[in-house]
Amino acid sequence: MDITPALTEMELDHKPTCETVPGLPQKKHYRQRAHSNPHSDHDIEYPLTPNHMDWTKYYGDYTKGRQVDFADIGCGYGGLLMRLSPKYPDNLMIGMEIRVKVSDYVNEKIQALRKHHAEAGHYRNVAVLRSNAMKYMPNYFHKGQLSKMFFLFPDPHFKNKKHKWRIITPTLLSEYAYVLREGGIIYTITDVKDLHEWMVKHLSEHPLFERLTEEEMKKDPIVEMLFESTEEGQKVTRNDGGKWPAIFRRLPNPAL
Numbered sequence: 001m002d003i004t005p006a007l008t009e010m011e012l013d014h015k016p017t018c019e020t021v022p023g024l025p026q027k028k029h030y031r032q033r034a035h036s037n038p039h040s041d042h043d044i045e046y047p048l049t050p051n052h053m054d055w056t057k058y059y060g061d062y063t064k065g066r067q068v069d070f071a072d073i074g075c076g077y078g079g080l081l082m083r084l085s086p087k088y089p090d091n092l093m094i095g096m097e098i099r100v101k102v103s104d105y106v107n108e109k110i111q112a113l114r115k116h117h118a119e120a121g122h123y124r125n126v127a128v129l130r131s132n133a134m135k136y137m138p139n140y141f142h143k144g145q146l147s148k149m150f151f152l153f154p155d156p157h158f159k160n161k162k163h164k165w166r167i168i169t170p171t172l173l174s175e176y177a178y179v180l181r182e183g184g185i186i187y188t189i190t191d192v193k194d195l196h197e198w199m200v201k202h203l204s205e206h207p208l209f210e211r212l213t214e215e216e217m218k219k220d221p222i223v224e225m226l227f228e229s230t231e232e233g234q235k236v237t238r239n240d241g242g243k244w245p246a247i248f249r250r251l252p253n254p255a256l
């Protein structure tokens with residue numbers, strides 16, 4: 001079922017305003033320091049196992065017969081999710097965001113959009129979770145549950161000493177491979193060339209991922225959304241920065 005035509009162009013641009021959607025939160029009230037330490041997250045509650053996770057708190061009845069299968073890691077203010085939601089109404093998508101105020105903002109925005117579109121039922125497939133994606137992925141998701149993972153403009157952590165804080169490392173990739181199904185896709189994009197090379201290196205060296213060719217990337221309608229959908233992507237455009245995408249497929253597990 002494609003519900004896209006019922007949305008206005010402005011909303012498809014994920015740029016709803018307070019005039020078009022009453023109750024939409026204002027970003028200025030939800031600002032928080034740009035970088036948070038992914039190792040200081042002691043107040044985060046997380047499920048013991050994926051079976052302990054009650055997704056109905058996030059999607060209500062819409063959870064019935066569905067499993068979360070898109071995850072936007074470090075979703076920030078949620079621009080990509082708002083763009084994907086009407087295009088993939090049958091997929092449940094979650095944004096994972098460690099900053100409290102930022103995840104509160106995304107939640108308020110989703111609630112306002114759901115309310116505004118209550119009759120048509122739009123945006124019921126999108127939610128945000130305040131959590132640390134570097135620590136708790138297997139607590140939330142079963143093996144092979146996800147079909148798509150997004151890493152859009154992740155924090156660069158420039159200094160060598162802080163590379164261990166990067167959201168893509170060999171160890172974390174094995175965790176992501178665990179929750180991603182065979183044939184599932186990891187999307188990355190950044191404006192930091194060094195980080196792009198780091199992500200490509202580690203993904204290419206990992207035995208469970210292979211890079212998509214330019215031809216394959218052109219055929220995937222999501223690829224063009226990576227550049228401009230998020231707040232960070234728009235900021236890079238305003239500053240005339242370059243953007244480097246790299247997309248990888250989860251390979252089947254090798255035979256033992």
Ligand SMILES: C[S@@+](CC[C@H](N)C(=O)[O-])C[C@H]1O[C@@H](n2cnc3c(N)ncnc32)[C@H](O)[C@@H]1O
Nearest residue numbers: 038074075076097098132133134153230231232
């Ligand atoms: C540079 S911002 C990019 C946000 C968004 N993807 C965009 O393109 O606008 C990186 C985001 O990742 C979040 N983040 C960093 N480490 C995280 C972690 N371990 N778990 C969840 N979110 C994290 C940050 O709080 C921040 O909002």
